[in-house]
Amino acid sequence: MAGCPGLRHFKKGISGVSQWTGTEHKEMQKVFLGVLAGAVSWEVYVVARALIDFIYYAQFQSHTSKSLDALENCLKTFHQHKDILIKLGVHEHFNIPKLHAILHYINTIQALGSTDGYDSESPEHLHIEFTKEGYHASNKCDYVEQMALWLQRREAMWIREGYMLWLSENMEDLVRREKIMDRWEWLDEEDEPDVDNDGSAPHHATLTYNIAKRAPFCNVSVEDLATNFGATEFIPALTTFLHEHIPDSPVEPGPHDSFDLFKQCIRAIPEVKANGRKAGVAAVFNTALVVENATDYQQAGGIASLRAAQVRAIFMLPPQFGSYPHPLAYIEWFTPLGQPEARTGMHVVSRSTHHSRRNAIIVPINRLARGYHLMAKCRAQIERTWTSHNVLERAKYFYLNSYIDIDTFSVLKYLAITTHPTKRILLPQSALGTIK
Template structure:
């Protein structure tokens, strides 16, 4: 190694003379000069450079950054690492306690009079696996705070009477003697939430993420063009007894998410945020040509059929496309087709995950 280094230093000026490099003031070239002496003194050079801890950059930097909301991420990354260390310490302690607990399999031998062949069938039963479920995440703080029903009706283009009626029905269902909402109540409103679906056995073991948005229109300002409203459609768990998280459409019904909000504290305490939705009719059988289910806007007394639900009833996002006749309505756009079309196709081809859950359920 020393001979190779001496040869390099003897001939390196050729590279400078031909203009390939202007100098060799490189930190690594300087550190190489100490390698031979360090090996004679300390042995193998493992760990003398950054190759061995390079993988820790992913564990401690990239994964920590992904767990943040990408704003003020340094503090969040440090907190995330502290929590990972706390979990690791706790897991190590639990493993240590379980290893010392008397009566485990390692403490029982045949000399104690126990024969594995004589154990009862009950002891052979495996612990059932937990059923995979959909989870959600939402912003720590709402985007809009203390908004009145009048503001909601104007901004979100909703009928205030329908919203109050739907919320009253929800409160009566979940509370014994509820305080019903009034016109002066104020609400905290979120822009969106993120769903994490169970792994699809036909694709991979990774979980799929969906984003559910309920964004009102933003009017034009000076040079800024108007931004149309976005109210995503989703499949709602209408019948929990028929619904299975990992496959199929049983127990699900499409709806349009019109608003995501918190229940005001004076009306009661609820574990999850709430969603104000407009129902579509239950999915009809698939058409023979397209293979797609159809649905329509659900109404009551010629008004939208609305409801307030807990956000944990949102199973997954869905794509509804307007069903056209031979003459296509050119006024349809992505922002108004859900209001103008009469019948809609439930599109299973928008995502491989959605397709496999429908076809192979």
């Protein structure tokens, strides 16, 4: 399983886990469907997919009629095909209280709101803040009275802090409004900002990023970029970037140039070899969804104009090539997103090539929309030479993991339906037509 920020690796497998916690269940379900695809019959897969999709839809913080329809669709699919697990001897019956409880989810959400408002995680977390921390702050004698006094004092400080924050925000808003009014007094009619037909200012999706003030890898040569970072097409990619964005650049990049590289934003870290007793560290080059066309993405949002890529290097453009406002990223493209597989409901991509070499370009890092997780597309027999460190290099096809977190699931599964009705993302019910 390729690595990804926020993904837990079960390095010793899952068979040795004697008692599963809710957190471990959540970690496992992030990769569960990618592991099952091709390893079990599609009749079994559609049951697992329907149930996990239901779990993710049920965790939405807000719902529409379409999301509730998708939730109901998942539930119907599960109950229509769950008998396959009885036929295979996986389970004897489905008289399970939790399976009965999910029958009431839709009506409950319509009556009381989204499920995150009445799950057990909030009171469990409050138990830590209001009970455990208060008890540890006492001297363990007559602790109930001490805990109540401790909570009273903390609440007083919270109220005071909230009041001071409210004051500071009001002052900032007042100063901001005064500056805006001063600016509008000097605007000519031809300088007024563009507005839509309805008179409102246009709203576009924007991307922000955080990066270190100082690059941890300084003066990295082009040769090191190729050998340690895998950026084998760095010079051609940078030449193309300069021709497109800085056409008046005074010099052309060459093999003798050096660059200052970052290792965060999206992780791009070369291998650290073992030194004495200190163990080595494998290279980490994360994958991301990158904006191909900024205009299309700003107007449509969602997955419009997004494409998977692997980030090999993040660097600042040296001053001899000209000035550019953002750090840059050397990326290697995967193939464009097409329609998802009917059975798995996930997009499948592979390495993109250009003239029999990897298709690599350089983009500003504000084009990196989000970090993303790719899972190797396996069959029943998994290639034993694959490891979490080399699978992105050795596997041929990959699933875009829609289940790495709720936000990603909503973008790939739900927003793709609501924002692009003609580009329909198949729900579990749609996969049933392929089952024979």
